[in-house]
Amino acid sequence: MAPNATRRSERSHRAILEAALELVAEVGYPKLTIEAIAARAGVGKQTIYRWWPSRAAVLLDAFVDLGERAAGEEPYVIPDTGDLEADLRGVLRATVDELLSPAYDLPYRALAAEGIVNPEIAAEFVRRVLEPSAQRYVERLRAAQRAGQLAADLDPRIAVELMTGPITARWLLRTLPLTHAYADAVVGMALRGLSPR
Amino acid sequence: MAPNATRRSERSHRAILEAALELVAEVGYPKLTIEAIAARAGVGKQTIYRWWPSRAAVLLDAFVDLGERAAGEEPYVIPDTGDLEADLRGVLRATVDELLSPAYDLPYRALAAEGIVNPEIAAEFVRRVLEPSAQRYVERLRAAQRAGQLAADLDPRIAVELMTGPITARWLLRTLPLTHAYADAVVGMALRGLSPR
Numbered sequence: 001m002a003p004n005a006t007r008r009s010e011r012s013h014r015a016i017l018e019a020a021l022e023l024v025a026e027v028g029y030p031k032l033t034i035e036a037i038a039a040r041a042g043v044g045k046q047t048i049y050r051w052w053p054s055r056a057a058v059l060l061d062a063f064v065d066l067g068e069r070a071a072g073e074e075p076y077v078i079p080d081t082g083d084l085e086a087d088l089r090g091v092l093r094a095t096v097d098e099l100l101s102p103a104y105d106l107p108y109r110a111l112a113a114e115g116i117v118n119p120e121i122a123a124e125f126v127r128r129v130l131e132p133s134a135q136r137y138v139e140r141l142r143a144a145q146r147a148g149q150l151a152a153d154l155d156p157r158i159a160v161e162l163m164t165g166p167i168t169a170r171w172l173l174r175t176l177p178l179t180h181a182y183a184d185a186v187v188g189m190a191l192r193g194l195s196p197r
Numbered sequence: 198m199a200p201n202a203t204r205r206s207e208r209s210h211r212a213i214l215e216a217a218l219e220l221v222a223e224v225g226y227p228k229l230t231i232e233a234i235a236a237r238a239g240v241g242k243q244t245i246y247r248w249w250p251s252r253a254a255v256l257l258d259a260f261v262d263l264g265e266r267a268a269g270e271e272p273y274v275i276p277d278t279g280d281l282e283a284d285l286r287g288v289l290r291a292t293v294d295e296l297l298s299p300a301y302d303l304p305y306r307a308l309a310a311e312g313i314v315n316p317e318i319a320a321e322f323v324r325r326v327l328e329p330s331a332q333r334y335v336e337r338l339r340a341a342q343r344a345g346q347l348a349a350d351l352d353p354r355i356a357v358e359l360m361t362g363p364i365t366a367r368w369l370l371r372t373l374p375l376t377h378a379y380a381d382a383v384v385g386m387a388l389r390g391l392s393p394r
Contacts, residue, residue, distance in 0.1 A: 165363030193390025
């Protein structure tokens with residue numbers, strides 16, 4: 001493409017992603033349509049269908065893009081201050097804040113709901129969002145194992161889920177309030193276990 | 198109502214619940230409509246709207262009814278053999294089997310997806326399905342605390358989620374395979390904790 005056409009194409013691409021995020025927040029996922037995204041972005045429907053097969057695919061790209069812009073240049077790494085419990089409390093509290101913030105809550109919830117009934121979107125969501133996030137915990141837990149702060153014989157990929165699973169389930173199913181105190185309790189129980197010491 | 202009218206009404210009610218479960222399995226939740234449920238049950242749409250405000254409300258009643266019929270007369274209680282780890286493995290393995298069986302998986306997944314974007318359905322789902330299930334674990338964990346097999350100072354309602362949260366999240370988000378071995382690993386890590394002993 002000529003430079004002008006490339007720039008126009010990039011502008012349309014970005015306008016579509018922004019329109020998808022705005023609309024899911026304004027009207028909700030059940031009423032999000034390709035038509036409405038096209039109208040908001042000022043492009044034709046065919047422009048969207050040339051790049052994405054469905055509204056869920058647009059929203060997934062928009063959500064990944066949102067995360068990448070929030071992270072900035074550096075790939076996010078869970079801090080290692082030497083205090084494993086403090087570091088895990090910090091990252092889980094930040095996750096709670098993120099899940100409760102409208103900018104993330106609405107598109108994230110929409111994608112999770114779509115993924116529950118749509119295995120292809122679920123697989124993309126896992127590959128691009130959930131598994132990279134799990135791997136950041138795995139790295140931190142491996143460092144803790146090397147430092148002797150975590151049992152050496154356990155699988156860190158499963159250990160991650162002992163902390164992220166309760167947070168995710170409470171958020172998705174809305175069983176009980178999602179708070180920093182809850183995140184702290186989950187980290188404490190996971191590290192020390194439920195059995196008497 | 199006259200006895201005949203009452204019997205007819207009960208028959209229609211049951212036919213509607215069965216039609217909802219059959220159709221969600223056959224066509225999926227996105228294509229489940231009140232029209233299709235009415236046609237399958239052999240009733241008019243207005244009969245359904247007289248009793249339920251939405252397709253999600255019909256499906257929730259059908260799902261609760263399915264669980265009650267499976268449980269039979271006796272309310273389900275988690276066994277207490279004195280071996281806490283074995284009892285928890287048993288109930289979590291049974292949960293895995295239930296989540297993976299088509300009779301439960303499809304309507305349960307549809308209700309979870311609806312609840313994620315629909316707080317009213319989420320609240321009903323929590324009240325009628327998820328919280329009664331959590332309370333069965335709480336009872337078993339309280340017995341373990343009395344028997345000195347579980348730390349006395351921890352909140353059993355949060356401790357439950359250390360085991361059910363990872364199972365629920367893996368199932369809903371389809372991150373990694375949901376297996377008996379995974380259930381066993383989660384119970385072991387939750388009881389003994391992640392820290393070195």
